[in-house]
Amino acid sequence: MKIPIIPSQTFLETDRLYLRELSPEVYKYLFTECNSSKIAEYLGLNTSKEVETEREKHNQGLVTYFSTFLSFHLLDKQNGRVIGKCGYHTWAPTHRRAEIGYELYADEDKGKGYMTEALAAVLAYGFEQMNLHRIEAYIAEYNTPSAKLLKRYGFTVEGNARGHYVVDGINEDSLLLSLLQPEYEQLKSSWGQQAQTTSNS
Secondary structure, eight states, X not given: OOOOOOTTEEEEEOSSEEEEEEOHHHHHHHHHHOOHHHHHHHHTOOSHHHHHHHHHHHHHOSOOSSOEEEEEEEEETTTOXXXXXXXXXXXXXXXXXXXXXXXXSOGGGXXXXXXXXXXXXXXXXXXXXXXXXXXXXXXXXXXXXHHHHHHHTTOEEEEEEEEEEEETTEEEEEEEEEEEHHHHHHHXXXXXXOOEEEEEO
């Protein structure tokens, strides 16, 4: 099975998944060196509209002076299929903090523990390779599975962010949770096997 790769790209590996880096450098390579069909295949997109949405994000600029992002595609080891992503947006390197986000694209892949597996690897990468001190997450109050997942890894509920996120045109509140580096150091031994990290240079 051949996994599409880009020069100098970081890979993480867990029991069932490859986690392939998705960063500003990867976006730049994709949208300057690849055609639309290759972009769709790489990003796991299904329609030309989705490709154009990603192209627009790239054209408008994904990075600012204050923040950037580093995420990972989740690829099924058995067939190389892109099943979701997990990683950091609103990453402020100067302040050693970032917001984590994650999603599985298809309902058929939910409830199988994929995100539980991926999140341990991505959290470890954030604290150990990105020098983060604080990782925060905002979730809908009714998103019980996400709350359980974050609490499993030691995240603490800090409070309620009022009118924080737009869903179907309505501003909804979000729960704010966080995990600090010293807490990670205390908890990581209970997380099981750590992911392997490789770089395609």
